[in-house]
Amino acid sequence: MNNAQIAAKFELLADLLEFQGANSFRVRAYRNAARTIQELSQQISDIVEDPGQKLTDLEGIGKDLAKKCEVLVETGKFPQLEELQKQIPQSVLAMLRIPGLGPKKAAVIYKELGIATLEDLKQACEDERVRALKGFGAKTEQMILSGIELAATAEQRIYWAKADQLVSRLREHLQSAPGVEKIDFAGSYRRGKETVGDIDVLTMADSPSAPMDRLAEFPEFQEVIARGDTKMSIRLEDNMQVDLRVVPGKSYGAALQYFTGSKEHNVKIRGIAKQLGLKINEYGVFRIEEDGSETYIAGETEEDVYGALDLPWFPPELRENRDEFKMAETGFPKLITVEDLVGDMHMHTDATDGRNTLEEMIEASIAKGYQYIAITDHSKRVSMANGLDSERLLAQWKQIDKLNKKYDGKIQILKGLECDILEQGGMDLPDKVLAKGDWIIASVHYGQNQSKQQITDRIVGALQNPSVCIVAHPTGRLINRRDPYEVDLDAVFQCAKENHKFVELNANPARLDLNDVHCHAAKERGIPIGINSDGHKIDGLDVMRFGIVQARRAGLTKKDVVNTRSWKGIQKLLGRE
DNA sequence: GCCGTTTTCGGCCCGACTGTTTTCAGTCG
Numbered sequence: 190m191n192n193a194q195i196a197a198k199f200e201l202l203a204d205l206l207e208f209q210g211a212n213s214f215r216v217r218a219y220r221n222a223a224r225t226i227q228e229l230s231q232q233i234s235d236i237v238e239d240p241g242q243k244l245t246d247l248e249g250i251g252k253d254l255a256k257k258c259e260v261l262v263e264t265g266k267f268p269q270l271e272e273l274q275k276q277i278p279q280s281v282l283a284m285l286r287i288p289g290l291g292p293k294k295a296a297v298i299y300k301e302l303g304i305a306t307l308e309d310l311k312q313a314c315e316d317e318r319v320r321a322l323k324g325f326g327a328k329t330e331q332m333i334l335s336g337i338e339l340a341a342t343a344e345q346r347i348y349w350a351k352a353d354q355l356v357s358r359l360r361e362h363l364q365s366a367p368g369v370e371k372i373d374f375a376g377s378y379r380r381g382k383e384t385v386g387d388i389d390v391l392t393m394a395d396s397p398s399a400p401m402d403r404l405a406e407f408p409e410f411q412e413v414i415a416r417g418d419t420k421m422s423i424r425l426e427d428n429m430q431v432d433l434r435v436v437p438g439k440s441y442g443a444a445l446q447y448f449t450g451s452k453e454h455n456v457k458i459r460g461i462a463k464q465l466g467l468k469i470n471e472y473g474v475f476r477i478e479e480d481g482s483e484t485y486i487a488g489e490t491e492e493d494v495y496g497a498l499d500l501p502w503f504p505p506e507l508r509e510n511r512d513e514f515k516m517a518e519t520g521f522p523k524l525i526t527v528e529d530l531v532g533d534m535h536m537h538t539d540a541t542d543g544r545n546t547l548e549e550m551i552e553a554s555i556a557k558g559y560q561y562i563a564i565t566d567h568s569k570r571v572s573m574a575n576g577l578d579s580e581r582l583l584a585q586w587k588q589i590d591k592l593n594k595k596y597d598g599k600i601q602i603l604k605g606l607e608c609d610i611l612e613q614g615g616m617d618l619p620d621k622v623l624a625k626g627d628w629i630i631a632s633v634h635y636g637q638n639q640s641k642q643q644i645t646d647r648i649v650g651a652l653q654n655p656s657v658c659i660v661a662h663p664t665g666r667l668i669n670r671r672d673p674y675e676v677d678l679d680a681v682f683q684c685a686k687e688n689h690k691f692v693e694l695n696a697n698p699a700r701l702d703l704n705d706v707h708c709h710a711a712k713e714r715g716i717p718i719g720i721n722s723d724g725h726k727i728d729g730l731d732v733m734r735f736g737i738v739q740a741r742r743a744g745l746t747k748k749d750v751v752n753t754r755s756w757k758g759i760q761k762l763l764g765r766e
Numbered sequence: 767g768c769c770g771t772t773t774t775c776g777g778c779c780c781g782a783c784t785g786t787t788t789t790c791a792g793t794c795g
Contacts, residue, residue, distance in 0.1 A: 214778050218767035251768050289784085291793050326786055376795090389795085415794095417783055422794095432795080434782095452779090452795070459779040464772095470780055 190261055191641075191675070192226050192233055198267050199223035199254075204282050205273045207292040208299075221249035224453075226258075228511070230710035231679055234262045278305045287336035288414070294329075297322055311337050339428060346384035347429065348668060350698035350735050353378075355388060359407065359431065366403035368395035371441065375448035376432075381506045381738035383668060383701045387430040389448050397435035404433050440472040442490035447471040453510035454503075461498050469494065506741040511709075516744070524741040525750055527734045532752040534563040534628055535607065535661060535693065535721030536730065540585055541566040542574035544726035547585070551592060553727040555600050561756050563605035563628040564589060568617040570609040571634055579622045582606060586626065601756060603627040607661060610651045612636035623656035630693070632661040633674065641675035648676065649684045658763060659691040659719050659751070662702040670699070678707060685716045689764045691751050694720045694743075696736025697729075708743035717762055719751040 203219035225248050226233060236242045237259050244255035261267055277299075284295040284307065301322055304310050310333065313319050320330040347355075356374050363372055369392050373379075376389030392400045401421045405413065414422040414430065421433045436444040447455065447470065462469040466477055473488025474497040487497040495502050500517055504524055507513040516522070537543035538550055545553070547564060554562045566585065567576035577585065586604040593602050605628040609617040612635050616623060623629050631651035633644065651657050663681060664673035685692055692711050695702045700723070703711065711718055720740055724730040740750065747753045751762070760766065 212767085215767050217778080221768080249768065253767060289793065293792060324786070324791075328785060332785090387795090415783055420782055422783090447780090448795080450795085456779055463779085468780090472781090 190234065190265055192229055195233055195258060195261055196223040196227040198261065198270055199226070202267075202270045202273065204285065205270070205277055208277060208281065208285070208296055209273070210292065210296060218249065218251075218254075221453075222254050225249045228706045230682075230707060232677070233258050235679070237262045280306045283307050283340060284310060286340035287333055288339060289329075289332045289336060294324070297324065307337050307340060345428065346386045346669070348698045349378070349381060349383055349385055349738060350732070352385035352388065355429070358409075359388065359390060362407050363390065363392065363400055363403055366392075366394070366399045368399050369403075370394060370438075373445055375445055376450060379449045379505045380451065380508055381742050383698075383704065383739060387432060390431060390433045391441070391444055391448055392433065392435050393438055393441050394435050400433060400435055404431065407431075434471075436471070438489060439485070440488045442492070442494050443469070443473045443488035444471045446491045446494045449505050449508060451509050454508040454513070457510045457514060458498065458500075461500070465498060467497065469498070474498070504741065506738065507744060509742075511706075522744060522746045525737060525745050525747050525753070527737045529747045529750070529753045530559075530720065530733060530737075531755070532559045532561040532563075533557075533722050533724070533730060533733065534603070534605065534659075534719055534752055535565050535630060535695070536562065536724040537566050537607075538564060540581070541571070541576055542725060547588065548592065549727060550724070550730075551596060551600060551602060553730055555596070557730060559600060561601040561603060563603040563630075565605035565607040565628065565630050568606060568608045570611060570617040576609070576617075577606070579618055582618065582622065583625070603756065605630065607632050608657070609634055610647045612639070612647075614647050614650050616651060616654055616657070620654065620656060623654070626656065628658055629654075629656045630659050630661045631657045633665055637665055637674040639674075641677055644674055645677040645680050648681050652681070652684045652688055652690045657690065659693055660685070661693045661721075661723070662695040662700050663692055664702050664704075664707070666702055666704075667699050668701065673702075678710070682711055682714050682716055685711075686714055689762065691717045691719050691762075694718050694736050694740055695723050696720055696732045696734075696739075697723050698732060698735045701735065701739045705739050705742035708740060708745060712743060712745055712749045717751045718745060718749060721752070 199219045200223045203216045207216045236244055244250050244258055245252060281299050284290055285292060298304050302313055302318060304313055314330050314334045319325055319333060320327050356378060360372055363369060371393040373391045375391050378385045378388060394400050397419060401416060404421060404423060409425040411424045411426045414424055419435055423431050425431060434444060434448065459469055468475045468477055468483060473485050474494055475483040476486050477483060487493040492502045503513055504521060533554060536550055538547045539545060567574045569576040569578040589602050589604050604626045606626055607630045610631050610633050611617055633647060648660055652660060664676060666673035692703060694708055708718055720736040722730045722732050751759055
């Protein structure tokens, strides 16, 4: 049983407990544990088998949950969960996805009306049976009815890159509202999460009505979900929710901090405040006086808010309550920026499945100011992409030799290849050909359903090939579309470390592979990370900044990243002087 | 269910908005 499966079981148990009306802190304990396990780069099963390690050392795992993990790993069983599943049909959990319907109301519906599916619930609403329940009314019934459709389409989170475009449109639209002094976008967007579930907008304005009225005029506006004195929520045509808050200047920093989150980071912050005899909310930081009254002491800027707690300002990308509080003690690293990158070492041309010619890609890279690029078309195994065989590859490299003369002084072009790791193991082109290149990337494209052992062996084998420099998109996941393949990243990292090789952070917004947690783990092990566009056309080179956002979430600095260095410096890292 | 220099019990973030209520519970972020 792998970590994702264990985490899913804990999450499910938390859902069921919540539905049952269990103590909310107990529910949270299961969710916290699920999160810890989900983000772990080491397998729980490995820890269980290693007498030198203890599960209880993990954040949020105590004696009880450690035992449950052990039983899960050893027997695959989770008696408590199975018992609850017998009591509560799984289908009722779908009700919790209806906006405005939480565990309490859902439980009443289930118990009083015996309803367990969305279809039955719809029927009951149409029969006006729901409004008769205590605590329910016609409005609630209507809300449920219109929410059933939303629940059926399930949760949809959009790529950060797409959220970024929406944010630009919203910013431009809201800026023109009268009396709006400031606009900021908070939430998971500001933290740079790879996907964004809703958009949080913060404004400072003379009166709240101006920005709220303006938001209702947004071209993609569909309906108002709620509107009060300081807060408004709307739904857009594509069902994306936008939350707008209007706050006064003295609370602006506190509100920005609060609504940026994450929830876990804020829970931690509030705990720290409490220990200092302070209270923190979206209006500011307050000192609790002897008589119980509260005195405002900070709130105008985020720096003031954190400062009041004797903390430095936290880069938003780090606010996940992972280890940023530990980092704060010694000072935050200077996180990487897109300007730090001096080259792009993964891109394709029309020789395979790219859209632009070799020279067009070079010209576009010069325009970006890069010192060097690597041309890395596919190898022959990727037949659908017209992958290169040895002959065509060597011809391309000869062409690159010529172009290096032509562009001398403007950019250096590296002779590269994205070489497939074959299903049975081994590289797609002969070693003696690979050895003639400057920069060989190894990738898994086929056989993604193989066992963990097989895939791990393939990647480790590739990294041991002296010509291979880096493994691209090491887990193969496509966000919202395809799960990562089974791979023992620990073993991959170990092998990369021993052989002075690199791992990639593929900057394509659908990939972002390795993810933030894994990038951080690679950094901790001292493995350099290459951030590359994997561009298949000129525009495709622009995705680099999405990779940078992910890299910042991983806490990466300039020195952790391969292509912030000169090509000479990179060769040194590879031990090729 | 976790956690601990207030340490084995008693906390665990906190407020806006809505609907169904006459003072509050549920939901959400």
